[in-house]
Amino acid sequence: MSTRLVEMNLPRFPLLGDKEMRELLRRARAGDKAAREKLINCNLKLVFNLVRRFQNRGYELEDLFQIGCIGLMKAIDKFDLSYDVKFSTYAVPMIVGEIRRFLRDDNPVKVSRSVKETAYRIQQARERLTGRLGREPSVGEVAAELGISREDVVMAMEAAQAPTSIYETLHQDDGDPIYLLDQLRDGDEGELPWLDHITVKELLMSLPERDRKIIIWRFFEDKTQADVARRLGLSQVQVSRLERQALKKLKEMMRSGEEG
Template sequence: MNLPRFPLLSDKEIKSLLRRVKDGDEEAREVLVNCNLKLVFSLVQRFNNRGHELEDLFQIGTIGLIKAIDKFDLSYNVKFSTYAVPLIIGEIRRFLRDDNPVKVSRSLKETVHRVHKAREELTASLGREPSIQEVTEYTGLTGEEIVTAMEAAQTPTSIFETVYQDDGDPIYVMDAIAGETEESSGWFDKIALKDVMQRLPDREKSVLLLRFFEDKTQSQVAAIMNISQVQVSRIERQALKNIRIMLDEQDNG
């Protein structure tokens, strides 16, 4: 994609334009959109190889940017980009979820929407991603309901998704699976994994969802869950160990 070149704005310039937007200045709104298109594009690239053209996802992400501009409250003690990122990503994820071949119930979709909205609002007010406990208190939902909603919002990964590519041929997910050790290669055929995930304790399930479905680092997970990185590492190892045990039990049962 060839984006038009627009200058980077300082925080002071952005706030000045946002004030003008609040007064109904459409020209200021257009400047804010144009000067933040690079931010949208950088976020859209995270969703490459999801079965949609990047140009289409870019348009969806731009809608999220416009919503961020219209909804931003100047009383928020956060940078505009900090507020805009989760709204842009949320808009793209909603599009992918609604277009997802894996259908979920209407009530679960409503819960997913409620959780996403709460996370966006808390991110804006806190200046960081909220912990699951904070979302629980904000929404009145249980931790299990929130984790289930987060899981339902994930888009399935294609086995033909590119994992790595340099000057040679790309490496796909299926190549990585095929190249695993004998001990772990059978996991590809274990469709029971989702059922096993549901049986994990809430904390273990939350860590795995954040780490492997939302691509968070251990440090980011620690901040979201209000625990130490050492605890995250320990919980992650225990969760993976529990999954292996339960899958082995199913094979031998």
């Protein structure tokens, strides 16, 4: 079914305000089936907007929409009203996670021998560069070391590894932890084309303004902790602590969506 037809078949319900949304969630939690049904219907547009990003994957859009609705229902059932975030902020990673899990588990494609060999060479290059640089290398640095494109590096790494969170800690010594996000961020580009921008944007909005600025400056504008400290009038130690706290919160919210 085409995108247009799926959208036309969506029931027309008004957007809910945060106060009404929370009241319906409270009632649904207490067993009110009508409230739960209204929550589902009023959030179908959100599901549809997320599902559209997974077009051209070899699946009918209507099928992916149904999978996305399962994620929405899980979000409704699991949302904690004590969370100081909007329901949509919590629901987006839950819906996206459900769709990705379906695509991952239903995907019959096997990792080819050549991709496995490339992944092995990448791992060796990473180890060499880590020893030479004293830190985890970026995708661009690994690509240059092997004489292949950045896209080939990312594809081989993604194919050879189990799906993981971008906030997974890869290494930690006496200093700050190194997250997967740090490793894959390209030193020459502030943009992360493979990153789930909508999900991250939604999650960032749940952070206090200062914490949100720190994450944006550090991970999207490639500023150092010293740069951020100067901008905020804080010490680098304070920025480091605030950054870790913000990443921890984002990590917890992302995991809640991935685990479903």
